[in-house]
Amino acid sequence: MTNPSLLILPGDGIGPEVMAEVRKIIGWMGDKRGVTFDVSEDLVGGAAYDKHGVPLADETMAKAQKVDAVLLGAVGGPKYDDLDFSVKPERGLLRLRKEMDLYSNLRPAQCFDALADFSSLKKDIVSGLDIMIVRELTSGVYFGEPRGIFEEGNERVGINTQRYTESEIERGARSAFELAMKRSKRLCSMEKANVMESGILWREVVTHVGKDYPEVELSHMYADNGAMQLVRAPKQFDVIYTDNLFGDILSDCAAMLTGSLGMLPSASLGAPMANGRPKALYEPVHGSAPDIAGEGKANPCACILSFAMALRYSFDMGEEADRLEAAVEKVLADGIRTGDLLNDAGVTPASTSEMGNAVIAAL
């Protein structure tokens, strides 16, 4: 039997730092748990642009298609702000999502008990919060054609196209319903069906798919009201299904409710490969955080928990994932924290690497 394979793409900013801690954990799993991964590493984003002139080299893309799972750190940074649109760091990530056809993006917004105080929201509004946002990731306005900046009369016009076929809406909806079945059997779908025809089709298809999941209580909400309700009373939600652009905004809003962005992982899943595993990419929700990059201050937990999601969703190692998640929670409860999770100026924050070591010790 061959070892499961992982492609690691640390990317830019704090990406390499937080990924180094994941590598320690992968090493520990080989040594202590007899679970060995074939790990390769490559460039994405600005780092790839610096070397290859493109944010994702074709060879890297080919590797990503072949491995069992991709782990990505973060892309982007001010250094690349003035690059042409076509070679911006983000295009590397978007190419991975599109060509691997990772249509279902799972973004948990979970409030860790030990960290409820860090939320800008009142403790009782967020403590115990545990939402799963399923964001359609390969269609919609992110990829629709026509797109671009065109001449029209004597001025320019910027155009993007929101575009959803029934099957695109449907496959994402199925993944959301499946998740709802494993959780509290409640699913809320969000769109702007009162203003956009694509939202009307969205609502229709989700309702239709819902007939295959009679146990799931399905509701619909306009996305603007969704943003309001997330702020007002986020615990009313369990699983949320929404499109690529609304998902981008609503999942960031939900993530920030928890107050601990440095803790939040994500999984982007596609269709099953020949070996039965889904195409998959895992990445922390936080970005490249150029302001603290290279200083050893970054919180590696989101990246570590993204690896835990990989264990669960790609490698069917739910118990190993539980163990890793429990270790992270224990470290937090013990008060070992990076600077983003500390209020008290008197306490010395743990470095990125100390945090990683503490997780291993807790394992």
Add this chain to the structure above:
Amino acid sequence: MTNPSLLILPGDGIGPEVMAEVRKIIGWMGDKRGVTFDVSEDLVGGAAYDKHGVPLADETMAKAQKVDAVLLGAVGGPKYDDLDFSVKPERGLLRLRKEMDLYSNLRPAQCFDALADFSSLKKDIVSGLDIMIVRELTSGVYFGEPRGIFEEGNERVGINTQRYTESEIERGARSAFELAMKRSKRLCSMEKANVMESGILWREVVTHVGKDYPEVELSHMYADNGAMQLVRAPKQFDVIYTDNLFGDILSDCAAMLTGSLGMLPSASLGAPMANGRPKALYEPVHGSAPDIAGEGKANPCACILSFAMALRYSFDMGEEADRLEAAVEKVLADGIRTGDLLNDAGVTPASTSEMGNAVIAAL
């Protein structure tokens, strides 16, 4: 000299109830302040559909074009959920916005001192909050063509078009910069220039317009980060300028931060008419609230404060507007409140009409 003219469109749900309180105030202004308006009233939304089979009759549209300002209550309700897209209540409102060319939508998100406790956010995060969101209101994905649900192969596809010309971006930007000049001279523009070409053009044009306002400190933020920052630390913002769809979501998010949706007004402004007044429509941010419609429970303050915005922006009666706003604040501080602004089950809430009477008493 002719009296300034007002077209009142109460609309659906709680619209008529809250508008009745505004009419009392208009009456009071005529009696006590010698400011008389020529008021006419008509139907919009579901109410118009019930009578005319369309959510805005052509005659009503023609009237709206002629008056100095339109005051609108709210549109929509579950009764109309299954109507065809083309005659949904929302289409009446969208037709008014588009045909009156109300490109600049001002949405203040203000946290009233007396009400800071009602926010789901911690008091220190929101108390004193005073943001102005300027939302472009007549372009973008709300109106872009092509749009619709089309057959493609053997399935359907839902399409909407995000579309912004330079001049559309520019005129909204100018109104935002003008507002910033009157406030703290800080403007943050939000788009997704990392993903959408329309966002690239947006950023470019706003930057260009900014050259005419060298005193205004201009910043740019991706809209997903904008949602996060609004939740994390909203007081970092003063004026925000964003597009129609992002503005819809971000302004609702910002509104909910204040915890008192029932307090928030809005103004939608267009180009100056022959008399120098801008085309204008004023409406509360809250919706039609079908769940409490007809029960005399609705908070009329948002609608009253929308009328105050009309006094300020359409009729150059800044002092009258200040007076009305102060009266509303006094009533709140005195503890006279509708049910949405009460936590204490022991206190009897004021009815919609009692609240309106209290504002008049305070005047």
